Amino acid sequence: MFQPSFDPGIIKSAGDKTEDLQNKYFFKWLIPGVIFLISIYVVTVGLIEGKFVYNPFNEQSLLVLICAWGISTLVTNRYKAPNTLNHYYEIAPYIKAAILMFLFLAFFNFFLRLEPYAGNLMFKTSVAFSGLEVFGFYLYFFGRSKKNGNGKIIAAPSTNGGNGQEDLKTVTPNYDTGEYFSFHDLVKSLKGIHLGHRAKILDLLSEPLEDEKIDKDKVSILSTSSTINIQVLPDRSQDLLINFHDLNDFRRLNYYLLNSYKKLKNGGLFIGSFIPLEKFREHLRTQMPHFLFAIIFPIHFIFHRIFPKLPVTKQIYFIITKGNNRIFSKAEIFGRLSFCGFEMIQDKMIGDRIYFICKKLKTISLEESPSYGPVVKLKRIGYQGEIIPIYKFRTMHPYSEFIQGDIYEKYHLDKSGKLRNDFRITSWGKILRKYFIDELPQLYNWLRGDLKLIGVRALSEHYYSLYPEDLQKLRTSFKPGLIPPYYADLPQSFNEIIASERKYLMLKSNKSFLTDLTYLTKAMVNIVFSGARSN
Template identity: 45%
Template sequence: MTEVGINTGIEHTELLENRDVTLLLRLVHEAENSSELLRRMQESREAFSPVTMLMDSPEPEAVLAHKVRLPRLVIHRCPLNRVRHINTLFSYTNYCMERGGLIACHCTTAGIRREKIMRQNPVVINRVLFFLDYCWHRIIPKLSFTRDFYFGLTKGQNRALTRVEVLGRLYRAGFDVLHEEIVHGEFYVIAAKVKEPVRDDKPSGGLLIRLKRKGKGGKIIGVYKFRTMYAYSEYLQPYIYKQAGLCSGGKIAGDYRVNAAGRFLRKTWLDELPMLINWMKGDLKLVGVRPLSSHYFSLYSEELRALRIRTKPGLIPPFYADMPGTLDEIQESERRYLEQYLRSPFLTDWRYFWKAFRNIVFRGKRSR
């Protein structure tokens, strides 16, 4: 497996200069596999400082019961694939440390898992085995009516986790990812505590998702869509934005959170069909500015943010009437629409609807 390193260059990267982090990364690169790494870490236990917590247990309660108080670094030696309650483990790790404390964890990602299956088995058979593995370890644990059966039988052992899901869970737990890499077929992550964990939501891995978006008056509304991204992608948006920024059309450039099925759903707009529920509930109107996440909303100018929350968001945004390219152009397009709408609501929406209709139906315009 080729080693891949990513250093995001964010403001907390000086924390990676921690002596114990340096020791950990050296051991990771020197070991030929995860078993050897565990052995080397055990032999080097005394080399770690007293404020570093080495955790072997997959149980979250073990973090709070550990003798080290206010650790500067918590190293989870047990792979996340064997942890039943990952969110709780990350949250408890957050609770036991001060701001700026570090967490280190590792797992075999679904991508690495697929590569191993395809490489280690004969052609055709490898595809059958991957399909069965995907169904059992990826689909069954996500469905509400089979989840309890899966975890009751497996106890959460050998579960499949995507890279996006691991990073998203860390961000939900209040961590900012500083370093991620694949070494000898294992995915390693180091992150820093920057805030308290998110507690007021219910993450979903199902097909139908409910995304938090800014509505009229700044009220948070739940916008329904069919899932097009891997689980926990919504928590990862600040990290993705810092890595890649925005491309033409105001979308995240090279967004690897979108899965294969999601690319098809987005291209055909099938992912937006459930938004009709919001329209019927009165959260959205037919034509209006896009309902935005809090992070994307924060990228707008203060003036436009104030203007946006004076009206309901819409199913058909002015984007399809003007087809702007950059974020500045998108903001200007929305400003023109909102100023006209506040003067003449019905005529503005009528005019923008038919502009968007022509661009979509006759000119084949799409959101990039």
């Protein structure tokens, strides 16, 4: 078992108020860049015509040229302040931008059906401009002394976890009256509420009452789908809040959970239930013949699983369903609870429902965009400890990133270094991962300069904390990559993964290009001919 630990000084805090140099364009490079492009264009026209003569083709081709230059600049982060002492990383955006600019010009030339004269003029200008620009910045970057430290980002200590959550201070209650809420009180309170499997539910709920001292006057037991019934309670007034209405009927689920969080004292218990998506599928299957189920289920899947997650269709979904009978996975509900500041204590499948017991033990997450749509933006540790957004097609249930640490604490890692019993991965996610489809959006990260083609994977803060401290520091000395050394060495355990990455990074420290070329060749051979795949 590995004890998570890391030096917070390595990680640059995502909440640091200091402006990030990497996200600011250098106008002293940007404005001269476009002026230089126009100048090269004028000179090219002069060389072709013998003198600069204005005609309609000039205006059209110059506009297309500037558009291609602008798009390639935005995509690759060209002209942004350097944040590295590695000059190869500094010059890479200009090379990528030159290639993209040429491709965009070819695209515009084909679809706009430009005259041959205009196309010839644009391509010649592009080649001349890109060649001179790359050569000029090459001389500039490699002419600087590596000792001057220009643009180096100094990592600030991380003050919170990867989700921006901190532990709450809890105080053990001391009631002079001794009026605690007992199991007998619970039985009496539930008499007016219809419950299936009452005995099993009472057995589950009896456990927290044995371990917790709950004030008898600070308990609320409801069965409601209206958040208003929660809002009427005073803030931070409850030791125990139970709602037996399924979470599936809350249209604004996070709003309900946050209101419940607000009404509980620190350390207060929150108990509820929901029907997981597996039970919806089983119920649908039992209602019809197999051939009809094969026709209906894809429609059911698209409407209940895809429509709510797309901006255009989710309003249609909620107008039709009014927020009732929403389909949630176990991972999504647990992730939402963690996002809202709750820590799972216990859960149990009783009948068709999962009943859960959780505690208000954390602050609410500061994450502004939890994974929900088809493309997710995940926070990962990049070069120099910078927190970078990595784009992927979603292969896990929504909000799954918030329970990664909980799953590790409960199940730890399997022999391959993956989380054991990871129920967060969807059925289609396994297929996307097997054929690397989920990683296609990372090509955008590569164009932006967040990733290299070859390099160790960009890790989440939790998974990063499992690595030895010396390897943590070594990892942040290089940019992460699209294709990791894993596919070259094919390690079979977490310890072997550690050894593989350490070997790769040590070799890269001495012979960067040759090491990447060797590992790329090995990885491609293993992927194409040996069938190496992501598990």
